[in-house]
Amino acid sequence: MFEQEREALVNILKEKGIKDERVLNAFMDVERHLFVPDIMKYHSYKDVALPIGHGQTISQPYTVAFMTEALNLRPGSKILEIGTGSGYQAAILEKMGMRVFSIERNNNLYNTALKLFDSLGIRAALRCADGTIGWEEFAPYDGIIVTAGGPTVPEKLKRQLAIGGRMVIPVGDKKTQSMKILNKISDDEFEIKEMPQFAFVPLIGKEGWKEK
Numbered sequence: 001m002f003e004q005e006r007e008a009l010v011n012i013l014k015e016k017g018i019k020d021e022r023v024l025n026a027f028m029d030v031e032r033h034l035f036v037p038d039i040m041k042y043h044s045y046k047d048v049a050l051p052i053g054h055g056q057t058i059s060q061p062y063t064v065a066f067m068t069e070a071l072n073l074r075p076g077s078k079i080l081e082i083g084t085g086s087g088y089q090a091a092i093l094e095k096m097g098m099r100v101f102s103i104e105r106n107n108n109l110y111n112t113a114l115k116l117f118d119s120l121g122i123r124a125a126l127r128c129a130d131g132t133i134g135w136e137e138f139a140p141y142d143g144i145i146v147t148a149g150g151p152t153v154p155e156k157l158k159r160q161l162a163i164g165g166r167m168v169i170p171v172g173d174k175k176t177q178s179m180k181i182l183n184k185i186s187d188d189e190f191e192i193k194e195m196p197q198f199a200f201v202p203l204i205g206k207e208g209w210k211e212k
């Protein structure tokens, strides 16, 4: 279902500069319409963020592709995602052969993703918790991807990143953020690149924004 629409979306991603074939293949394989509410299905292959309930969104496909490509992963890498949301980003990473650990703070979204992963046979470890403090038990991670925008890069996440690993995280105010790409050189040294103009829902937690 929607195969032509998926192919058209992959072409849009290529036009926008996504080059990694593994990322593009995963976008061809993972059925985004399964990750959005029924009422949104016919919009699911447009390159836009869509509401998934509880005031949250499934990110724009280009943003998912950009962040995934920026992680520069080898198959079998261990990845921590903060902000499971619909589960689509985690499903893309799993399809690419990564070992995925994903944390969502909203209990309803967590339960929906858990059921969906179970029905689709997606092997990713999900947890309902504050992701700004990471998931110590399985650290260090080869990659960390944060899909909500925070005021700073959480210290605990920096610590849980493996040396040689990458973290991709939007940082800024509550409306707009720049995407930071951190390469961990040593325990306390990071090389940081930054791309402006992204807009994510807020990262809420101990090392994020405070809940109102």
Ligand code: SAM
Binding pocket: 056, 057, 058, 059, 082, 083, 084, 085, 086, 087, 088, 089, 090, 103, 104, 105, 106, 109, 129, 130, 131, 132, 147, 148, 200, 201, 202, 203, 204, 205, 206, 208
């Ligand atoms: N990656 C998601 C996807 O593929 O659908 C998109 C996620 S949405 C843009 C951001 C998610 O981050 C929301 O579901 C929100 O509840 C969650 N979130 C915000 N702060 C969080 C935190 N501290 N820990 C875990 N999840 C958080």
